Amino acid sequence: MGFTVWIARNDHLNKYKNQQLGKLSSKNFPLIVPQYFPRKTEKNIQLIDVILFRKEFQQIEAAFEVECTTRIYSGLLRMADLSLCLKRVLLAYNAPDCPCYIVLPKAKKKLFEKQLGRPIFQELQIFQLCKAINIEDIESKWKESKWKSDPNIIQKISYGLGQDAPIN
Structure with missing residues (x-):
């Protein structure tokens, strides 16, 4: 899809279909974390399973x-x-927040909603930013080769708090 990909640093040695995940990942983490953030914040962010960056801007x-x-x-x-980190960094650049997705089995939808409804995630408005994608939908769209032919496939198969999973 033309993005620079970051795979969680703790997964770089793991393999999928005999391919080491670290070989699919950018070697350096391009996100610039503000100096006043604890170093641990950047380390936590680097544990996110997959982050897609625009090649030209590293956004x-x-x-x-x-x-x-x-x-x-x-x-x-x-x-x-x-x-939280992006909000602090992006205030200076007036750039949009990035969408976040939790990829999970369909059977965990209610648990996703329960967790997203927790007061801390409500207060931080993570419920507005974060959506779910069912693993089963990813697998079926992969078999249909939708990933290459439909640039909006992620938005089509994701759902937010209180929304039904899309039926495709």
Whole structure:
């Protein structure tokens, strides 16, 4: 899709279909975290499973947490860290917030909504920024080759708090 891809630093040695994930990832993390943010914030953001950057501007296009083995709230906390950091950085540049997605099995939809409804995520308005994508929808669209032919596929298969998953 023409993006620079960051894969979580702790996943660089993992393999998918005999390919090391780190070889698919940018070697350097391009996000500039403000000096007044704790170094730990940048380390937490680097644990987000996949971040897509626009090649020409290194602007974040989207962030994805794949929640098959970890808890949904940990992914939402990383997204909250990213959002807070970007809001501080972007105030100077008047750039848009990036959309964040939690990728999960359909069976975890209610748990996603429960976690996103927590007061901290409401206060930080993460519920407006973060949507879910069902793993099953990603797999079916991949089989249909929709990823290359439809640049809006992510928006079409994602859903937010209180929304039904799209039926395609």
